[in-house]
Every structure is written in C-alpha cells, then in structure tokens.
Amino acid sequence: MKKYTTFILLGIIVILAALLAGVLFFMKNHPVEQRAVVQPLVTVEPMEPDSSVWGTNYPLEYSSWLLTESNNIDTEYGGSSGFSHLERDPRQVFLFMGYPFSRDYNDDRGHGNALTDVNATKRVTETTHATCYSCKSSSNPALWDELGLEGYDSMLFSEIAPRVTETIGCANCHEAGTMRLIVTNPSLENALEAQGLDWETFTRQEMRTVVCGNCHVEYYFSGENKILTCPWENGTRIDQIIAYYDEIGFCDWTYPGAETAMLKAQHPEFEFFTAGSTHYNAGVACADCHMPYTRDGAMKYSNHNIHSPLLDPQAACGQCHTDVDYVTGRVNEIQDQVFTAKQALEDALVDAITALQLAVADPDSDPALLDEARTLHRQAQFMWDFVSAENSMGFHNPEYALSIIAEATDLARQAQMKAAQAADDPSLLQVGIYYTLDPVPTPVP
Numbered sequence: 001m002k003k004y005t006t007f008i009l010l011g012i013i014v015i016l017a018a019l020l021a022g023v024l025f026f027m028k029n030h031p032v033e034q035r036a037v038v039q040p041l042v043t044v045e046p047m048e049p050d051s052s053v054w055g056t057n058y059p060l061e062y063s064s065w066l067l068t069e070s071n072n073i074d075t076e077y078g079g080s081s082g083f084s085h086l087e088r089d090p091r092q093v094f095l096f097m098g099y100p101f102s103r104d105y106n107d108d109r110g111h112g113n114a115l116t117d118v119n120a121t122k123r124v125t126e127t128t129h130a131t132c133y134s135c136k137s138s139s140n141p142a143l144w145d146e147l148g149l150e151g152y153d154s155m156l157f158s159e160i161a162p163r164v165t166e167t168i169g170c171a172n173c174h175e176a177g178t179m180r181l182i183v184t185n186p187s188l189e190n191a192l193e194a195q196g197l198d199w200e201t202f203t204r205q206e207m208r209t210v211v212c213g214n215c216h217v218e219y220y221f222s223g224e225n226k227i228l229t230c231p232w233e234n235g236t237r238i239d240q241i242i243a244y245y246d247e248i249g250f251c252d253w254t255y256p257g258a259e260t261a262m263l264k265a266q267h268p269e270f271e272f273f274t275a276g277s278t279h280y281n282a283g284v285a286c287a288d289c290h291m292p293y294t295r296d297g298a299m300k301y302s303n304h305n306i307h308s309p310l311l312d313p314q315a316a317c318g319q320c321h322t323d324v325d326y327v328t329g330r331v332n333e334i335q336d337q338v339f340t341a342k343q344a345l346e347d348a349l350v351d352a353i354t355a356l357q358l359a360v361a362d363p364d365s366d367p368a369l370l371d372e373a374r375t376l377h378r379q380a381q382f383m384w385d386f387v388s389a390e391n392s393m394g395f396h397n398p399e400y401a402l403s404i405i406a407e408a409t410d411l412a413r414q415a416q417m418k419a420a421q422a423a424d425d426p427s428l429l430q431v432g433i434y435y436t437l438d439p440v441p442t443p444v445p
Contacts, residue, residue, distance in 0.1 A: 051169030065304035069112025077393040115167040128157040129226035135215035138169035154225035181207035191230035208285035216269040257357035265385035277397035338394030348412035355419035355428040369422035376415035383408035
C-alpha cells in the first residue's frame with residue numbers, strides 16, 4: 001500500500017509542477033496589458049480626453065498624474081517652475097532676435113499645466129495655427145481621428161481652441177481598454193514610417209520611450225497649412241536633420257541685420273537619448289527614470305508624476321545604482337561641464353552675429369563670403385539650440401552634447417572670421433566684440 005501511496009504522491013507532484021510551469025509560461029508570454037489584475041469599474045471609450053474617467057479604474061496612476069500640476073520644484077538647470085530663459089540668460093534675447101522666442105521663452109512646467117501655458121504664451125498671435133496645440137492636450141487623438149492631421153493643422157489656433165479642453169493626459173499615450181502604450185500623434189507615426197519602422201512591432205519596453213516621442217521631438221511646420229513634421233527622412237542625428245532642412249530650403253525666420261536663414265530647435269529629447277546614449281544602449285527607457293515603479297501596499301504602479309529624476313533619485317536611479325549619492329554627483333558634474341561649454345558657445349555666436357551685422361552693413365563687403373558666413377551661423381546656432389532646448393543639460397547623452405557644442409563653437413568662430421574677411425576688417429575678429437562696440441548694434445525686432 002505504501003508503494004502505491006508513494007507513486008500517487010509523486011504523480012500529484014508531477015501534475016502540480018506541470019500546471020505551475022504552464023501558468024508561468026503563459027504569464028511570461030501573454031501581453032502585459034492583458035494580465036492586469038484591475039477589474040474595470042467603468043468603460044473608458046476610445047480616445048477619451050478626460051483623464052479623470054480613466055482614473056476611476058486606475059486611481060494610483062491618476063492621483064500621481066494630478067501632482068504634475070502643482071509640482072513646481074526646480075533643479076540646477078531645469079525643473080518645472082516655469083522660469084524665464086530670457087531672464088536667466090539675456091544673451092538668448094539677442095540670439096532669438098526677430099523671432100517670437102525673444103519675447104517669451106519660459107521653461108516647461110508639468111504636464112498638468114501644458115494647456116494653460118500654451119494658451120498664455122505671448123508667442124501665439126492671430127495667425128498662429130492649431131499645430132501649436134499638437135503636444136498640449138489629450139483632446140488631440142480624437143480630433144486627429146475626426147479631422148485628420150492636415151485638417152487639424154490647417155485650422156487656426158483660435159479656431160480649434162474651444163475643442164481643446166483637456167491638458168496632456170492618459171489618451172496621449174494609452175489605448176483605452178487594453179491600456180497598452182501607443183503612438184497617438186500622426187506626425188510621429190509618419191516620421192517612423194519614413195525610416196521604415198512600424199511601432200506596432202516594438203516591445204513594451206521600447207514603447208516606454210517611443211510614447212514620449214509623441215511630443216518630445218524636433219519638428220517643424222511644413223507648408224502653408226503648417227503641418228507638424230519631424231525632419232527624420234535622413235535620420236535623427238543632428239547632421240542628418242540639418243542636411244534635411246538644407247535640402248528642402250527650410251528656415252524659421254531671417255535674422256535681422258545678419259540676413260541669415262535661421263532654424264529653431266524644439267525639444268529633441270527623443271533624438272538625443274536614442275542617439276547611442278549609454279542608458280539607451282543598456283535598454284533603459286524614459287519611463288524607467290521619469291516614471292519609476294512605485295509600491296502602494298501590495299500594488300506596484302508606474303508613478304505618473306513625471307519630473308526630473310534628481311527630485312527623487314532613490315526611486316529613479318536606485319533601481320539600478322546602489323550608490324545614489326555618487327550618481328547624483330556625477331549628474332551634476334556632467335551638467336556643469338555641458339553648461340559651461342554651452343555658455344562659451346553662446347559667446348561665440350553673439351560675436352559671429354555682431355560681425356555679420358557689421359559686415360552686411362558695409363556696402364563693400366564680399367557677397368560670396370557673407371553667404372559662407374551665414375551658412376556657418378545657421379548651422380552653429382541650430383546646433384547650440386539642439387542642445388539648449390533639449391531638457392537635460394546634456395545628461396541624456398553627455399558625449400553627444402559635448403561633441404555638438406565643440407563643433408558648433410568652431411563653426412561660430414568660422415562664421416565670425418568669414419564676416420571679417422568679407423568686410424576686410426580685422427577688428428571684427430575680436431572676442432567679445434558685441435560688448436566692446438560703442439554703440440552696440442541693435443538688431444531690428
């Protein structure tokens with residue numbers, strides 16, 4: 001009898017082990033979005049713009065997302081208080097002269113303030129297109145679905161404003177029902193397709209970076225209808241983007257006095273981070289650092305109070321790094337280095353612009369050399385802006401940031417030299433020429 005009992009017990013153990021292995025295999029291979037333990041309390045309609053509706057089913061994520069409206073803490077070089085870049089660095093008033101950013105350029109606040117802030121900016125005028133709402137509202141996915149990209153962008157800002165009622169929220173990143181991460185901005189989908197990429201084939205970890213690309217990318221307004229377009233046909237690196245703009249002859253504005261066809265960079269965090277950065281190559285996603293996993297009792301969820309990892313380094317960095325103090329110290333060192341180099345580049349750009357203005361004002365200047373100086377100025381300032389407008393002071397990709405700044409500084413000094421050669425005036429080669437001229441040349445607004 002004991003013999004049969006042993007066989008029976010062994011059989012039961014084998015069956016239980018097989019069942020456990022089967023369950024584990026199923027869990028490992030089943031899509032994460034379809035194995036949530038949350039039992040929905042309400043049905044969320046596709047592209048629902050009101051995040052509070054989603055919050056009924058996901059209260060932890062929603063309550064943390066609400067904090068993005070009140071989070072106004074600054075770090076050394078960024079943060080979410082909405083400070084003025086023009087007040088912190090008056091040289092930027094000069095660098096953006098002739099463009100709306102010379103009038104109003106505030107640092108971005110949290111996602112909960114995106115709609116309020118775009119409605120308040122002085123850069124919006126009566127001719128501004130709806131395109132400027134593209135990255136500011138969870139109302140957009142439904143509007144894009146109804147109007148199409150061109151129908152949306154061709155409208156005026158004031159015309160579509162009554163229909164854009166919600167700030168950035170759940171519908172910008174998630175598919176209702178499954179909660180899977182999705183591309184909602186048709187401009188991003190077009191840009192990925194231009195590179196032969198299909199976001200539907202990406203892993204969930206990859207999508208935890210790609211969804212940030214719905215907004216945090218370089219873009220321009222194409223054609224009369226101001227269609228939001230990512231300049232990625234040649235690739236996403238800085239030289240490839242400049243080549244693209246040169247090929248289509250695009251410029252954002254003409255710099256007063258220098259007559260340079262200028263480019264304005266937006267917020268190229270996606271391009272910057274994915275350009276071979278250490279963290280990206282290690283498989284880290286944007287959400288790992290900016291939306292770290294948090295526990296509330298037995299529940300584990302992604303913290304939707306999106307902010308700088310430096311505000312809570314233990315949660316953001318401590319997942320991988322044991323010595324958080326060392327990590328934050330290293331971040332500070334990198335950002336200090338990038339900031340110092342960026343300031344030197346701004347000095348070089350101010351000198352280049354001043355020399356160009358004076359050379360252009362001289363009727364005897366060589367037109368061909370002036371054109372060469374303008375090309376160098378255009379490239380150097382866009383490269384500066386690519387680093388300056390990217391919200392990490394270089395930390396998302398330190399080596400890339402410093403290499404761009406070094407090349408741009410060289411190009412800016414070459415532009416100054418070409419302007420001096422064009423006017424045959426060695427005095428234009430002075431360092432700090434803007435500050436030594438009396439009177440200082442004042443660009444036309």
